[in-house]
Amino acid sequence: MDMTAHLASHFDDAIDTFKASARELAEPLAVAVELMFAALANNNKILACGNGGSAADAQHFIAELVGRFERDRLPLAGIALNTDTSILTAVGNDYGFNAIFERQVNALGQPGDILVAISTSGNSGNVIKAIEAAHDREMTVIALTGKGGGEIGAMLTSHDIHLCVPHDRTMRIQEVHILLLHALCDGIDALLLGDTL
Numbered sequence: 233m234d235m236t237a238h239l240a241s242h243f244d245d246a247i248d249t250f251k252a253s254a255r256e257l258a259e260p261l262a263v264a265v266e267l268m269f270a271a272l273a274n275n276n277k278i279l280a281c282g283n284g285g286s287a288a289d290a291q292h293f294i295a296e297l298v299g300r301f302e303r304d305r306l307p308l309a310g311i312a313l314n315t316d317t318s319i320l321t322a323v324g325n326d327y328g329f330n331a332i333f334e335r336q337v338n339a340l341g342q343p344g345d346i347l348v349a350i351s352t353s354g355n356s357g358n359v360i361k362a363i364e365a366a367h368d369r370e371m372t373v374i375a376l377t378g379k380g381g382g383e384i385g386a387m388l389t390s391h392d393i394h395l396c397v398p399h400d401r402t403m404r405i406q407e408v409h410i411l412l413l414h415a416l417c418d419g420i421d422a423l424l425l426g427d428t429l
């Protein structure tokens with residue numbers, strides 16, 4: 233095997249995937265920015281969840297809301313649902329792993345809040361249950377998926393936003409997800425502060 237060529241192919245595939253994602257997702261991404269900005273301006277908050285690499289993405293995104301992205305600004309209201317090990321172990325132990333995000337959405341979610349639900353397969357049970365709870369609580373869902381969207385794609389309503397990366401490999405989907413999350417931060421900052429650095 234030519235390892236260098238093998239590894240180089242990741243860059244080519246990533247470039248193609250970023251370009252295809254830009255074509256398909258730039259428009260719904262802009263709508264997601266408007267929804268998030270409106271929610272935050274209305275004193276609502278953003279909850280985010282995911283598993284594995286997507287858990288890292290969820291907390292990375294929320295850190296940029298509560299802390300900052302590129303520019304100084306007021307702190308924005310967000311909570312990552314995959315970070316509190318006491319909640320995750322207690323709820324997982326007592327109610328099952330599929331309840332770990334659902335329970336927190338039911339504890340914290342208010343009408344008008346937004347759930348950022350991240351699943352590359354669109355099929356993670358705990359993220360699906362979180363979306364069901366968010367719908368019950370009249371929250372809007374912004375779902376980041378891939379692989380055609382899976383069950384999550386099928387359960388979203390016309391009020392939700394679906395950012396489905398056109399690829400079947402988890403790693404590639406995650407790479408676009410982090411760009412999407414950074415772009416959301418940038419869009420919110422542009423609405424808050426103006427669009428020049």
Ligand SMILES: O=C(CO)[C@@H](O)[C@H](O)[C@H](O)[C@H](O)COP(=O)(O)O
Nearest residue numbers: 283284285286351352353356402403
């Ligand atoms: O980061 C990776 C793979 O790149 C893994 O940790 C991955 O996130 C985990 O297998 C997740 O459990 C996958 O869940 P999902 O994206 O299908 O919801």
Ligand SMILES: [Zn+2]
Nearest residue numbers: 285402403406
């Ligand atoms: Zn990964």
